[in-house]
Structures are given as C-alpha cells and as structure tokens.
Amino acid sequence: MSTPAGPRRVTLFVTCIVDQLYPDIGKATVHILERLGVAIHVPRGLTCCGQMAFNAGFRDESYAVAGRTIELLRGQGDVVLPSGSCAAMIRHLYAELFAHSPYAGPAAELAARTYELTEYLVDVLGVTDLGAHYRGRITYHDACHGLRFLGIGRQARALLARVGEAEMRPLPNGGTCCGFGGLFAIKQHAISEAMLERKMHDVQAAGADLVVTGDASCMTQIAGGLSRRGSSIRARHIAEVLANMVDARPV
Amino acid sequence: MSTHTLHFFDRVDTALHDATLRTALDRATTRFVGNRAGAIGALSDADRLRDQARALRAQALSRLDELLERLAARVEARGGHVCWASDGEEAKRYIADLARSRGVRSIVKSKSMASEEIHLNEALERAGVEVVETDLGEYIIQIAGETPSHIIAPAIHKTREQVGALFEKHLGMPPTTEVPPMIRAARQALRQRFLRADMGISGVNFGVADEGAVVIVENEGNARLTTSVPRIHVAIMGIERIVERLEDLAVMLQVLARSATGQKLSVYTSIISGPARPGEADGPEEFHLVLLDNGRSQILGGQYAEALMCIRCGACLNACPVYQSIGGHAYGGVYSGPIGAVLTPLLQPDLPDHHLLPHASSLCGACQEVCPVRIAIPDLLLRLRADAVKAGKFHPIEKTAIQGYATMMNNPAIYRAGGTFARLGARLLRRKGRIRRLPPPLHLWTRGRDFPALPAQTFSEWWEERERQRQSG
Amino acid sequence: MSRDHILANLRTSLASNRPWLEEVARAAPHAPPPFVHPPAADLVAQFCEELAKLEGRAYPVADAEEALELIGRLLDERNARHVLAWDLAQIDLPGLAALLAGRGVSLLDAGVQGPGRKERLQTLEPVPVCLSGVDCAIAESGSLVLRHGPGRPRLASLLAPTHIAVVRRSQLVRGLGEALALLRERHGAALFDATSHLTLITGPSRTADIEMTLSLGIHGPPEVHVVLI
Numbered sequence: 001m002s003t004p005a006g007p008r009r010v011t012l013f014v015t016c017i018v019d020q021l022y023p024d025i026g027k028a029t030v031h032i033l034e035r036l037g038v039a040i041h042v043p044r045g046l047t048c049c050g051q052m053a054f055n056a057g058f059r060d061e062s063y064a065v066a067g068r069t070i071e072l073l074r075g076q077g078d079v080v081l082p083s084g085s086c087a088a089m090i091r092h093l094y095a096e097l098f099a100h101s102p103y104a105g106p107a108a109e110l111a112a113r114t115y116e117l118t119e120y121l122v123d124v125l126g127v128t129d130l131g132a133h134y135r136g137r138i139t140y141h142d143a144c145h146g147l148r149f150l151g152i153g154r155q156a157r158a159l160l161a162r163v164g165e166a167e168m169r170p171l172p173n174g175g176t177c178c179g180f181g182g183l184f185a186i187k188q189h190a191i192s193e194a195m196l197e198r199k200m201h202d203v204q205a206a207g208a209d210l211v212v213t214g215d216a217s218c219m220t221q222i223a224g225g226l227s228r229r230g231s232s233i234r235a236r237h238i239a240e241v242l243a244n245m246v247d248a249r250p251v
Numbered sequence: 252m253s254t255h256t257l258h259f260f261d262r263v264d265t266a267l268h269d270a271t272l273r274t275a276l277d278r279a280t281t282r283f284v285g286n287r288a289g290a291i292g293a294l295s296d297a298d299r300l301r302d303q304a305r306a307l308r309a310q311a312l313s314r315l316d317e318l319l320e321r322l323a324a325r326v327e328a329r330g331g332h333v334c335w336a337s338d339g340e341e342a343k344r345y346i347a348d349l350a351r352s353r354g355v356r357s358i359v360k361s362k363s364m365a366s367e368e369i370h371l372n373e374a375l376e377r378a379g380v381e382v383v384e385t386d387l388g389e390y391i392i393q394i395a396g397e398t399p400s401h402i403i404a405p406a407i408h409k410t411r412e413q414v415g416a417l418f419e420k421h422l423g424m425p426p427t428t429e430v431p432p433m434i435r436a437a438r439q440a441l442r443q444r445f446l447r448a449d450m451g452i453s454g455v456n457f458g459v460a461d462e463g464a465v466v467i468v469e470n471e472g473n474a475r476l477t478t479s480v481p482r483i484h485v486a487i488m489g490i491e492r493i494v495e496r497l498e499d500l501a502v503m504l505q506v507l508a509r510s511a512t513g514q515k516l517s518v519y520t521s522i523i524s525g526p527a528r529p530g531e532a533d534g535p536e537e538f539h540l541v542l543l544d545n546g547r548s549q550i551l552g553g554q555y556a557e558a559l560m561c562i563r564c565g566a567c568l569n570a571c572p573v574y575q576s577i578g579g580h581a582y583g584g585v586y587s588g589p590i591g592a593v594l595t596p597l598l599q600p601d602l603p604d605h606h607l608l609p610h611a612s613s614l615c616g617a618c619q620e621v622c623p624v625r626i627a628i629p630d631l632l633l634r635l636r637a638d639a640v641k642a643g644k645f646h647p648i649e650k651t652a653i654q655g656y657a658t659m660m661n662n663p664a665i666y667r668a669g670g671t672f673a674r675l676g677a678r679l680l681r682r683k684g685r686i687r688r689l690p691p692p693l694h695l696w697t698r699g700r701d702f703p704a705l706p707a708q709t710f711s712e713w714w715e716e717r718e719r720q721r722q723s724g
Numbered sequence: 725m726s727r728d729h730i731l732a733n734l735r736t737s738l739a740s741n742r743p744w745l746e747e748v749a750r751a752a753p754h755a756p757p758p759f760v761h762p763p764a765a766d767l768v769a770q771f772c773e774e775l776a777k778l779e780g781r782a783y784p785v786a787d788a789e790e791a792l793e794l795i796g797r798l799l800d801e802r803n804a805r806h807v808l809a810w811d812l813a814q815i816d817l818p819g820l821a822a823l824l825a826g827r828g829v830s831l832l833d834a835g836v837q838g839p840g841r842k843e844r845l846q847t848l849e850p851v852p853v854c855l856s857g858v859d860c861a862i863a864e865s866g867s868l869v870l871r872h873g874p875g876r877p878r879l880a881s882l883l884a885p886t887h888i889a890v891v892r893r894s895q896l897v898r899g900l901g902e903a904l905a906l907l908r909e910r911h912g913a914a915l916f917d918a919t920s921h922l923t924l925i926t927g928p929s930r931t932a933d934i935e936m937t938l939s940l941g942i943h944g945p946p947e948v949h950v951v952l953i
Contacts, residue, residue: 223701517926528873534920
C-alpha cells in the first residue's frame with residue numbers, strides 16, 4: 001500500500017444500506033475525512049459488495065455483483081467503508097468467492113487496500129481526536145463481522161474515548177450478536193427476534209442514552225427493537241457521532 | 252419426544268416458546284461460557300496451545316490411513332479385536348452378532364455420540380438385549396425417551412423437578428426436588444446394572460495409534476466402570492478421532508477439558524490398551540474396537556475436511572447465540588449447535604430438513620472464536636449454503652429475490668428506479684418517522700421490529716448533486 | 725472387505741487434501757508443553773491447593789509414621805473392616821500391612837477374572853475404602869497418575885466411596901506433559917506391555933447434569949484422600 005505523494009485520497013464505498021437507508025452515515029464519513037484533509041472519490045454506480053447473495057448461498061449472483069464492484073474499484077487506491085461487515089466480505093470472503101477465477105488476483109489486490117472506517121482513522125491516519133462532542137452516555141455495540149473477522153473494536157473505543165463530554169458505559173455482552181445476520185433476520189426471524197430481545201435487555205442495562213455501532217445493519221436491528229419498544233434510547237453509527245451529526249436524523 | 256418428525260421451523264418455534272427450556276439453556280450456557288473463559292484465561296499461553304491442538308489434528312488427519320492401520324494392528328497385537336465399519340449398519344451388525352454369540356443379555360453404556368449417530372441402542376434392543384445408559388445425563392434422557400440436547404450435557408434442558416418426577420416414576424424414588432437424593436438414587440440404580448452387565452460399550456475421545464490405545468474422558472466414573480466391570484468391552488470410535496502419540500494427549504486433553512467445562516482436566520481419563528493382561532486382577536477379558544467410518548473417509552477429501560478436526564468439546568454450542576436461544580433438539584440430529592449445523596448435513600443426510608441448519612446462524616463467528624482447534628465454522632456454513640443452492644434446495648421466491656437484487660445492484664438505472672419506488676412506498680407506510688408494517692415477505696421484519704423511514708435522497712444523489720455544485724461553482 | 729474399502733476412500737481423499745492438512749500441521753510446533761500454567765515455587769502446596777479446589781483432600785505428612793497414623797484414622801472414621809487395595813508391596817509405605825493387620829482390616833481379593841466374575845464383583849461392591857499408590861502426581865491440576873497391571877487393580881481406585889492414595893513428594897511433577905514424559909522415560913515402548921490401563925484421576929467423581937448443580941460421587945468415589953509423604 002504505497003501512499004502517493006501529495007494530499008491523501010481515498011475511495012469511499014458507503015455500501016448499499018447506507019446509500020439507500022442512511023445517507024447521513026455517508027455524509028458524516030465524508031465530513032470526517034474531509035476535515036482531516038483527505039480527498040474523497042466516490043465511483044459512479046458503486047452499489048454493493050455482494051454479501052447478501054453470498055450469504056444466501058447464491059454464489060453466481062454474488063460473483064456478478066462483487067465482480068462488477070472489483071472493476072469499479074480497480075486502480076482506485078485505498079477504499080474505506082463505514083461497515084465492518086462489508087469490509088470483511090471484501091477482505092475475508094472475496095478470496096473464497098473468487099478462488100480459481102480470473103478475479104482471484106484482483107480480489108486479493110483490492111483486499112489489501114480495503115479498510116473499515118475506524119481502523120482507517122486510527123491505524124492509517126493515526127487520529128483519535130476528531131473534535132467531536134456528545135453530552136450524554138454512550139454504549140458501544142461490537143458488530144460481529146468487524147470484531148471477529150477484521151479484529152476491530154479497539155479503534156472505535158479509542159475514537160469514542162475522545163468524544164468530548166461523553167460518558168462511556170460498557171455494554172454487557174457487548175460482543176454478542178444482535179441477531180441481524182443479513183437475510184437471517186427475515187428467514188430465521190423468530191431466532192433473530194429472540195437474539196434482539198437479549199440485546200435490548202443488555203442495552204437497557206447499560207444505562208446509556210445512545211447506543212453506537214460501526215455497522216448500519218446492526219444499527220437497523222437495534223434501532224428497530226428500541227423503536228418498537230418505545231424506548232427513548234437512540235441508535236447511531238459511529239461516523240454520525242464523530243461528525244457531530246447525532247441529531248441530524250429525527251428518529 | 253421425537254423431534255425429527257416436526258419441521259425445523261416448528262421445532263425452533265416450540266423451543267423459543269418453552270420458557271423452562273430458555274431458562275435452563277441460559278443458566279447452563281452462561282456457566283459454561285464463564286468457566287471456559289476462566290480456564291483459558293489462566294493458561295500461560297492459550298493461543299499457542301490451541302494452535303498446537305489444531306496442528307496435531309491436522310497432522311493426524313493428513314496420515315489418517317496410516318494411523319488407523321497402526322492403531323488396529325497394535326490393538327490386535329494386544330489381543331483385542333478390531334471391526335472396520337463402513338457404516339452404521341455394519342457397526343450395529345458386528346456388535347449385535349458379538350452380543351448374540353457371547354450370550355450377552357444386558358449392556359451398560361457410557362457416552363458415545365457415534366453410537367447415537369447410528370442409533371445403536373435401538374438395534375441392540377431389537378436384538379433382545381437390554382441397554383442402559385450410565386452417564387447421568389444420558390440416563391435421564393433414556394428413561395425420558397428423549398434424545399440428547401447438548402454434546403456434553405445431554406439433559407441440560409431438564410429441570411430438577413422434571414428429573415425428580417422421572418426418578419419417582421422409574422426408580423421408585425420418594426418425591427423430592429433436592430438434587431442429592433436424586434444422585435443417590437441414580438448411583439444405586441445404576442450400580443447393580445454395572446455389576447450384572449455382560450458387556451460395556453463406550454465411546455472414544457481419542458485413539459492413540461502408537462500405543463494401540465483408546466482414551467476416554469469423563470467426570471462421573473461411569474466410563475471407568477463400563478470399561479472395567481463387565482467381561483467384554485466394546486469401544487466405538489469415529490475414525491477421525493485419532494492422535495499419533497501418547498504425548499499428543501498433553502495438548503489435546505488440556506484444551507478439551509478447558510473448552511468443554513472450564514476444568515483443567517476431566518476427573519477421569521482412562522487410557523485403555525486392549526483387554527486385561529495376564530496377571531491383571533480386573534478389567535475386561537475381551538476388548539473390541541469398532542472403527543466407524545459412516546461418511547468420514549469421504550468428508551476428508553472435500554471442502555468440509557476441517558470439520559473432522561472437531562474434538563466434541565461443546566464450546567461452540569455454549570457460545571452460540573442461536574443455540575442459547577433454541578437449544579439442541581431444534582437441530583433435529585445428534586449433533587447440535589454450530590458444529591452440529593455442519594456435521595448433521597454431512598453425517599446424517601437422511602434427516603429431511605438438514606439443509607436448513609446451516610442457515611440457522613447469523614455468522615457471528617463466536618463459535619470459531621472459542622473452538623479449541625480453530626475450525627472456521629462460519630466458512631463451512633457458507634459452503635453448505637452454496638451447496639444447498641447448487642442442489643436446488645431453496646425457495647423459488649428467494650431465487651427470484653436474489654436475482655432481482657443482482658440485477659438492481661449491477662444496473663444503475665434499475666438501482667435508481669428501485670430506490671425511487673421504495674421511497675414512494677415508504678412514504679405511504681411511514682408513521683411518525685418509522686415504518687411499522689412492511690409488505691410480505693418483509694412483514695417478517697416488522698413483526699417484532701420497526702423499520703426506518705426511507706430518506707428523501709440517497710447518499711449517491713446527495714454526492715452527485717454536491718459534485719455538480721462544486722464543479723459549476 | 726470394509727477395511728480395504730475405508731482405507732481406499734481415505735487414500736483417495738488424502739490425494740486431494742493432504743497438502744492442505746500438512747500445511748496446517750506445520751503451522752505450529754507439535755512438542756507438548758511440560759506444563760501449561762505459570763510454574764509454582766512449591767509443588768506440594770500447588771498440588772494440595774488444586775485438589776482442595778476439587779473438594780478432594782490432601783494431607784502433607786512428614787514421614788511414614790504420620791502417614792500410617794492418618795490412614796488408620798481415615799479407616800476408623802469409616803468403620804472400615806475391609807479394603808480393596810493395590811498389592812501393598814506396590815504402595816510405597818512401609819508398615820502398611822502391619823497397620824491393617826493390627827486393626828483387623830482385611831484386604832479383599834481383587835481378582836474377578838474367570839467364571840464367577842459377577843459373584844465376585846458383588847462381594848467387592850460393599851467395600852468402604854479403596855487404597856492405592858500412584859506412578860506420579862500432577863501439581864498444576866491436582867491429578868493422580870495410576871498405571872495399572874498385576875497387583876494394581878483398576879477397581880482399587882474406583883469401586884468404594886472413599887479412595888485413599890499414597891503419594892511420595894518425589895512423585896510430584898508439574899504438568900501433564902511432564903507426567904507423560906516421565907512414564908515414557910520409565911517404560912519406553914513397553915508402557916502397555918504388562919498393563920492394559922492407565923488412569924488419570926483429578927479429584928472426586930462429579931456431575932452437574934441436573935440443573936448445573938454440582939454433585940459429587942455419582943459413580944466414582946465422592947471422597948479422594950491423598951496422603952503426601
């Protein structure tokens with residue numbers, strides 16, 4: 001990963017869920033990086049990493065979507081995603097998806113320059129203090145794929161520790177899955193709901209007013225549960241907290 | 252309760268609504284998880300020990316043919332007998348024939364998952380032999396007419412009240428909900444079974460090729476009694492459960508105990524090499540080792556070979572949020588939890604809905620994190636899912652949806668149109684900034700959760716607009 | 725023949741996967757560690773502590789005399805008239821035979837082989853105390869290592885509700901790796917020539933199968949007493 005001379009430039013891959021459901025996460029990521037002097041490129045027509053089809057076992061369809069994504073990201077330098085699960089797809093599972101195919105090489109090459117947002121900020125840019133503020137109590141949920149397949153979590157905690165005025169509260173069983181799991185949330189909805197129930201119990205026990213995570217998918221599950229239970233606890237992506245955009249969305 | 256006649260989703264539903272089961276599972280898995288963490292944490296170098304365990308399993312598997320031959324030859328040199336069983340039928344035939352020819356009337360059994368895999372007890376009972384499970388948990392479920400719900404704690408789903416009722420009915424124990432009298436009743440009842448049995452059947456945790464020995468690990472003492480008291484000992488071993496040297500046990504036994512229950516070592520480890528030697532006061536006069544293949548030799552050559560590294564510790568079950576919610580019976584087979592979701596389609600393919608098991612996972616990776624031999628269970632589940640699709644095992648709606656998804660993601664115009672359509676729909680559905688009811692099949696989301704209202708503009712649209720403004724401005 | 729069939733299948737399978745398996749096998753050293761916990765300064769103290777955690781009892785004594793006194797007391801407490809034991813000559817405790825004879829405690833004949841096996845087992849069953857030596861003992865887990873064989877019946881550490889084991893301090897090793905290495909050093913390839921059975925005993929018999937409630941003595945002895953000379 002050689003860094004070209006001159007101002008740093010990254011390619012931002014917001015992921016399909018952020019694009020369609022949570023553009024604020026994308027905007028927040030843009031603001032954070034630009035404030036750090038990073039130039040951002042967003043390839044036109046970039047949509048999805050292909051994980052949904054891959055997880056469902058439909059490898060041909062996943063190959064088609066992921067192959068196109070590899071093409072769109074070819075030669076685009078460091079790629080940053082505000083999602084541990086999509087970054088893990090590229091870094092951990094593209095090798096399996098593209099094994100013995102013409103994309104095996106390009107997939108490996110892409111994986112070597114793909115980063116999840118918090119690891120990019122802390123480990124590559126060397127930054128933990130983004131000048132963010134939040135007056136309240138925050139608890140952090142470790143999204144599984146990022147935690148176990150990318151080994152991240154330390155970085156998010158380092159960033160949140162520097163959020164002014166915020167009080168961090170540990171989340172009991174913080175590393176336990178929220179129950180989203182992609183299509184699992186629909187196909188195994190009963191189990192997904194049971195897992196969500198336990199996460200809700202733990203979130204309540206944490207005593208925070210804001211639950212923060214690094215994956216919009218987990219956030220959808222957790223926010224969906226909190227909302228249905230009429231809870232006043234809000235759920236936000238870490239980018240939104242770091243960009244002081246916690247109040248940008250009404251709900 | 253025979254669970255395999257119900258469909259998987261019905262079994263899950265039953266489990267989720269069983270409050271007693273949920274409480275029992277919670278108590279047991281929380282305890283196991285905590286104990287394991289403590290035991291692993293106390294090691295000087297847990298990572299190294301696990302790396303070694305994985306390497307030793309891989310080493311043994313890489314030479315499985317050679318090691319099995321060596322094991323068999325040395326068992327026979329010690330006066331033992333070896334049956335190479337291609338499948339369950341062959342294993343059952345051998346044991347039933349042996350029982351018949353030796354005039355065996357009653358058998359005591361210590362824990363053997365392999366024997367449950369092939370339904371050995373039923374076959375022996377059909378042959379007119381009485382079989383009594385002696386592991387307390389297995390004994391409980393045997394008299395309850397159930398199947399095990401956990402790899403190492405088979406009766407984990409039963410409350411003390413339920414056990415008390417069973418013992419009252421079957422052992423004539425005076426009514427109680429205290430555990431000590433239940434333990435006394437079980438000890439007493441089973442004692443005479445051991446003493447009167449003609450044959451003892453055990454499982455095998457590890458075969459040791461160099462010594463012609465089998466290793467049995469337990470906490471209760473029933474396996475020691477099963478393998479020492481009756482005149483004949485039959486040990487059933489899955490062919491993959493082998494190590495080369497006695498010394499390898501120093502790694503394997505220590506990761507097994509810590510991963511399973513958080514103990515440093517299980518209470519009893521028996522290392523048995525053939526029948527009693529001349530001059531030995533006790534021990535069996537005959538020793539038979541049944542090497543069970545039942546699909547394993549084939550699995551070794553495919554993309555699931557890693558699953559054969561499993562040492563049946565149960566750590567993945569305890570760590571799995573899905574298992575914690577639904578328990579073992581929901582899986583329908585002998586092996587449950589994360590490794591069960593892999594092994595059942597491979598070893599018990601005649602179970603009708605086994606192709607659903609790999610989907611009963613959010614791929615969170617907690618299993619892999621605790622596996623003492625670091626099996627990449629999520630990767631194996633993903634391969635099984637792909638295999639099921641290749642075999643046409645999917646709902647037509649799903650295929651259509653996935654194809655639609657791929658088309659949308661790869662066609663900017665369709666992607667944009669789809670987004671616009673969704674936003675229109677969302678505007679109709681949203682109430683106070685959230686969506687409480689989505690149309691089928693997404694209603695399965697909104698049964699228990701709200702869904703966010705779609706924003707007015709996608710990120711791409713915002714970005715493109717910003718870029719346009721920057722270029723023009 | 726199934727044997728040939730299974731071996732043929734294995735060889736076919738390994739033709740594909742052996743390289744990958746060997747690669748994984750090479751990823752870590754195979755030599756087992758002699759022990760796995762931070763080493764303790766005092767093995768006797770470590771052994772006693774570990775056994776106590778398991779609800780076994782360890783009694784460090786100064787000499788054979790104290791050991792005999794202790795064993796006498798344990799027998800008295802249980803009104804033991806009979807014991808099931810190793811051949812006393814194989815237990816490293818001079819005076820043991822005299823102690824038992826002096827108290828009128830008889831040694832049961834542990835032999836059960838041959839016709840009349842079940843009858844003999846029934847005779848042994850009510851015995852209140854088992855008595856054995858050990859080959860070595862493992863400090864970091866509180867374990868006893870027993871190599872059986874002539875004069876060392878399996879049941880003499882299993883059948884009765886109380887098991888008394890006589891251990892010399894010199895028999896203590898740190899960890900399981902060391903214990904297995906010691907056995908190998910002593911017996912080499914002949915480890916299982918004279919005996920069919922090796923047992924590791926780590927505390928009293930236990931189960932938590934009923935509602936995760938810990939209970940001792942479900943099948944094996946609930947009481948393990950280690951006399952450490």
